[in-house]
Amino acid sequence: MNSIQDNIAKVQSRISEACARSGRQPADVTLIAVTKYTTVDIARELVKGGIQHLGENRIEGFQETYEALKGQADFHFIGSLQTRKVKDVIDQVDRLHSLDRLKLAKEIDKRAQKKVSCFVQVNVSGEESKHGLAPVDVVPFIQELEVYPRINVCGLMTMAPHTPDESLLRHCFQQLARLKEEVQALKLPFAPCHELSMGMSGDFEIAIEEGATHIRIGSMLVQSNT
Numbered sequence: 001m002n003s004i005q006d007n008i009a010k011v012q013s014r015i016s017e018a019c020a021r022s023g024r025q026p027a028d029v030t031l032i033a034v035t036k037y038t039t040v041d042i043a044r045e046l047v048k049g050g051i052q053h054l055g056e057n058r059i060e061g062f063q064e065t066y067e068a069l070k071g072q073a074d075f076h077f078i079g080s081l082q083t084r085k086v087k088d089v090i091d092q093v094d095r096l097h098s099l100d101r102l103k104l105a106k107e108i109d110k111r112a113q114k115k116v117s118c119f120v121q122v123n124v125s126g127e128e129s130k131h132g133l134a135p136v137d138v139v140p141f142i143q144e145l146e147v148y149p150r151i152n153v154c155g156l157m158t159m160a161p162h163t164p165d166e167s168l169l170r171h172c173f174q175q176l177a178r179l180k181e182e183v184q185a186l187k188l189p190f191a192p193c194h195e196l197s198m199g200m201s202g203d204f205e206i207a208i209e210e211g212a213t214h215i216r217i218g219s220m221l222v223q224s225n226t
């Protein structure tokens with residue numbers, strides 16, 4: 001096995017173990033391979049190795065990977081999206097993980113040809129360097145999205161702090177899961193909000209144990225072990 005296939009197998013078995021620990025099914029956790037550190041060739045290898053979802057946080061990287069692999073994978077935009085760039089990518093995006101302001105929602109609504117599934121990004125940890133809404137602002141923000149028919153809120157997304165402190169990470173993921181339930185309880189037709197995009201290379205097992213439906217894995221898939 002080459003190292004990419006090896007990495008995929010390792011991640012998948014750790015997903016299975018985390019699911020087993022928490023009474024969940026691996027099929028309920030979507031693995032998104034984040035290709036921001038890599039070349040199109042590596043993205044192609046990931047797809048060949050069985051990866052069905054690719055994630056990018058830069059416009060150029062997204063477009064390049066999309067052109068090379070469209071039809072062979074689903075494409076997630078996971079980075080902060082500038083309003084003026086929306087028209088360049090929005091119809092290629094299967095899920096946007098970074099909806100965090102009304103101006104962006106308005107532009108998506110204006111430019112997209114069809115409904116766009118969006119995760120609302122939440123800054124659970126409150127770190128200043130992180131994008132996303134403060135938890136208290138999430139419900140009022142989502143309620144305001146009603147006027148944009150092309151926006152569908154499929155769930156909530158967060159980036160946990162970079163820390164080895166497991167209880168802090170768990171607390172962060174639990175808060176996002178609770179907030180998701182709060183939105184779901186509103187039963188808004190444009191915001192079913194049944195998904196949770198949380199968990200990266202350093203913390204995805206904890207995220208799965210706390211209910212992640214989409215994990216975004218970069219370095220652990222593309223690093224070489226040779």
Ligand SMILES: *Cc1c(COP(=O)(O)O)cnc(C)c1O
Nearest residue numbers: 034057078200201216217218219
């Ligand atoms: C880079 C990135 C990831 C993947 O990070 P790794 O720690 O390399 O797995 C996940 N989500 C977002 C938003 C990212 O920018």
